[in-house]
Amino acid sequence: MADTSTVTEKGTSLWRDAWLRLRKNKVAVVSGVFLIVMFLLCFVAAWFTGDPNEQDLANKFAAVGSSSENIQQVRQDDGSSIKETRTLLHLLGTDQMGRDLLSRILFGGQVSLLVGLIATSVAFVIGISYGAISGYAGGRADAIMMRAVDTLYAIPFLVLVILLQEVLSGSTSEVATWLVKHWKFPDETTHRLANILPLFLAIGALGWLTLARITRSQILSLKQQEFAQAAISLGLSPSRILFRHLIPNTLGPAIVYVTLTIPSFIMYEATLSFLGLGIKAPDSSWGVLIKDGANYMETQPMLLILPALFFTTTLFALNFLGDGLRDALDPKAAKD
Amino acid sequence: MIGFIFRRVLQGLLVLFVLYTLSFFLIKALPGDAFTTEKAMSPEAKEEQMKRFGLDKPWVIQYGLRLQRLLLQQDLGISPKKNRKVSLILQQSFPASVVLGLNAFLVACVIGIPLGIFSAVRKNTWVDYASMGFAMIGICVAAFIIGPLLQTQVAMRLPAFKVAGWDNPVDWILPAITLGLAPAAYLARLTRGGMLEVLGQDFVRTAQAKGVPPLTIITRHTLRGGLIPSVAYLGPAFAYLISGSFVVETIFQVPGMGRHFIDATIDRDEDLLLGCVLYYGFLIVILNLVSDIIQASLNPRLRESL
Numbered sequence: 001m002a003d004t005s006t007v008t009e010k011g012t013s014l015w016r017d018a019w020l021r022l023r024k025n026k027v028a029v030v031s032g033v034f035l036i037v038m039f040l041l042c043f044v045a046a047w048f049t050g051d052p053n054e055q056d057l058a059n060k061f062a063a064v065g066s067s068s069e070n071i072q073q074v075r076q077d078d079g080s081s082i083k084e085t086r087t088l089l090h091l092l093g094t095d096q097m098g099r100d101l102l103s104r105i106l107f108g109g110q111v112s113l114l115v116g117l118i119a120t121s122v123a124f125v126i127g128i129s130y131g132a133i134s135g136y137a138g139g140r141a142d143a144i145m146m147r148a149v150d151t152l153y154a155i156p157f158l159v160l161v162i163l164l165q166e167v168l169s170g171s172t173s174e175v176a177t178w179l180v181k182h183w184k185f186p187d188e189t190t191h192r193l194a195n196i197l198p199l200f201l202a203i204g205a206l207g208w209l210t211l212a213r214i215t216r217s218q219i220l221s222l223k224q225q226e227f228a229q230a231a232i233s234l235g236l237s238p239s240r241i242l243f244r245h246l247i248p249n250t251l252g253p254a255i256v257y258v259t260l261t262i263p264s265f266i267m268y269e270a271t272l273s274f275l276g277l278g279i280k281a282p283d284s285s286w287g288v289l290i291k292d293g294a295n296y297m298e299t300q301p302m303l304l305i306l307p308a309l310f311f312t313t314t315l316f317a318l319n320f321l322g323d324g325l326r327d328a329l330d331p332k333a334a335k336d
Numbered sequence: 337m338i339g340f341i342f343r344r345v346l347q348g349l350l351v352l353f354v355l356y357t358l359s360f361f362l363i364k365a366l367p368g369d370a371f372t373t374e375k376a377m378s379p380e381a382k383e384e385q386m387k388r389f390g391l392d393k394p395w396v397i398q399y400g401l402r403l404q405r406l407l408l409q410q411d412l413g414i415s416p417k418k419n420r421k422v423s424l425i426l427q428q429s430f431p432a433s434v435v436l437g438l439n440a441f442l443v444a445c446v447i448g449i450p451l452g453i454f455s456a457v458r459k460n461t462w463v464d465y466a467s468m469g470f471a472m473i474g475i476c477v478a479a480f481i482i483g484p485l486l487q488t489q490v491a492m493r494l495p496a497f498k499v500a501g502w503d504n505p506v507d508w509i510l511p512a513i514t515l516g517l518a519p520a521a522y523l524a525r526l527t528r529g530g531m532l533e534v535l536g537q538d539f540v541r542t543a544q545a546k547g548v549p550p551l552t553i554i555t556r557h558t559l560r561g562g563l564i565p566s567v568a569y570l571g572p573a574f575a576y577l578i579s580g581s582f583v584v585e586t587i588f589q590v591p592g593m594g595r596h597f598i599d600a601t602i603d604r605d606e607d608l609l610l611g612c613v614l615y616y617g618f619l620i621v622i623l624n625l626v627s628d629i630i631q632a633s634l635n636p637r638l639r640e641s642l
Contacts, residue, residue: 156616158579163362170367274480294484308481315476
């Protein structure tokens with residue numbers, strides 16, 4: 001699909017062409033930069049904003065940009081205690097338990113963004129392998145595998161995610177306890193991961209259906225082409241043909257589809273957390289924060305508006321970037 | 337056509353069976369049981385309760401007994417938590433969910449399809465950009481943000497609306513808008529794409545050259561073909577309406593099935609949970625069938641291949 005009019009000395013590839021086209025798309029570039037900034041905020045800057053779970057009941061619902069004097073009793077060696085005062089800046093105010101909202105939003109963002117990455121990777125691996133095997137095998141195996149996909153399609157997605165998540169959470173917490181006990185894994189981090197991982201896995205384990213269909217139809221047409229026939233007649237092993245020759249050629253459409261599933265997976269996580277079925281305390285995500293904020297929306301609208309703003313702008317950026325990628329990788333489908 | 341419907345009905349039954357089996361064993365694998373959260377229950381009393389609801393037998397036998405009861409007596413069992421028949425609970429909560437879903441669907445069509453048509457006809461004008469911008473908002477702003485915003489900005493300012501409740505038809509409006517906005521956005525994008533595809537074809541140019549009025553070209557020549565992608569979206573749209581209704585029912589306190597489903601998950605109320613899952617599966621199977629039939633009737637090429 002290389003554009004012959006812009007052949008350079010180096011030659012051009014699908015990916016290089018796509019990159020050039022993407023760079024011209026201002027909305028997509030702005031979205032990309034925005035996402036990088038959001039990532040840095042959530043995964044780097046968050047650690048400088050203090051503990052998201054530290055309560056300060058004297059400072060409930062502090063206004064945006066206010067600061068609080070936090071007085072702590074510090075016990076000294078001789079048994080007496082002195083009061084130590086710390087000044088905490090609450091850039092975005094505090095919530096109903098006096099927790100710093102900025103810190104909660106940034107740490108919550110870690111979970112929301114991780115859902116996008118982990119659940120999508122799980123779905124990506126399953127979907128590509130399943131679709132490729134089904135398409136390559138053909139015949140009866142293909143028919144059975146695709147009927148299975150059809151059947152899963154007709155099942156309400158969120159319903160199964162909820163059930164699967166609850167099932168997985170039992171085993172991941174057991175695994176976490178075992179890891180901490182026998183392998184000296186850091187207690188807090190391991191359990192935190194065990195707390196959030198089931199939801200990620202459940203979404204990923206059920207979100208691969210469309211990807212499998214896309215990959216299968218790609219493989220079906222690719223396997224008729226000369227290079228694939230050549231590989232087959234050379235006697236290469238099926239797995240080598242699949243993974244070295246066929247799958248790399250299906251990645252374009254797959255990546256387009258995957259970038260557009262990231263926002264929808266983030267949305268699923270937030271929806272479940274909003275319902276109280278997703279991420280559970282002490283962890284939080286944007287969905288949890290929005291749910292908490294909705295309880296106080298009459299008197300403290302900022303508690304709803306601020307997390308909603310972070311959540312929505314991120315989704316906007318992901319969708320715009322996804323649209324841009326689609327137009328860049330598949331110029332024929334781009335709107336004229 | 338009849339053969340096609342027959343095949344799809346059979347396939348639908350298979351889907352329901354797989355769904356029921358899968359959900360049953362998933363539910364059985366859940367940690368805890370219906371009496372875990374019950375305070376101060378002696379082991380003997382618990383055992384008696386487990387026996388009463390048939391929860392003491394091995395899984396496979398429970399599964400067989402349930403399937404037998406479901407198929408032969410059309411009985412979904414009793415919810416130990418609510419101490420009522422599951423079918424009764426579902427019967428009472430079903431109407432509210434259906435009304436909500438239908439209204440949301442109406443909102444989606446009334447907003448989404450005209451918006452898509454306008455933006456396709458006025459491609460690359462401000463109408464197009466505004467419509468597609470609106471569609472992007474509908475996709476990115478979650479129902480659980482729109483709902484609270486409507487509550488604070490509309491319901492609390494206009495006396496006609498209530499923040500939550502489900503007493504008269506006016507109360508249907510805000511939940512329906514909240515639930516319908518996202519599918520409206522997808523519909524607008526799909527309709528635009530479908531219309532553009534058809535509008536670019538030769539027979540449209542011929543019609544234009546013959547001097548057929550623009551409105552007639554749209555209604556008589558392009559709409560039918562242009563709506564095919566939107567009709568294909570109906571199936572996923574219904575699935576969205578069901579999962580979205582969990583959220584909207586929670587926000588606006590609609591007495592529908594969503595709340596029961598969530599409660600049942602948290603309470604490990606097996607029979608109620610299975611009943612809900614089966615109901616949702618049934619709805620989706622039926623609606624997918626309807627969507628397929630509409631698609632076939634709109635698209636002659638598809639009809640011949642059936």
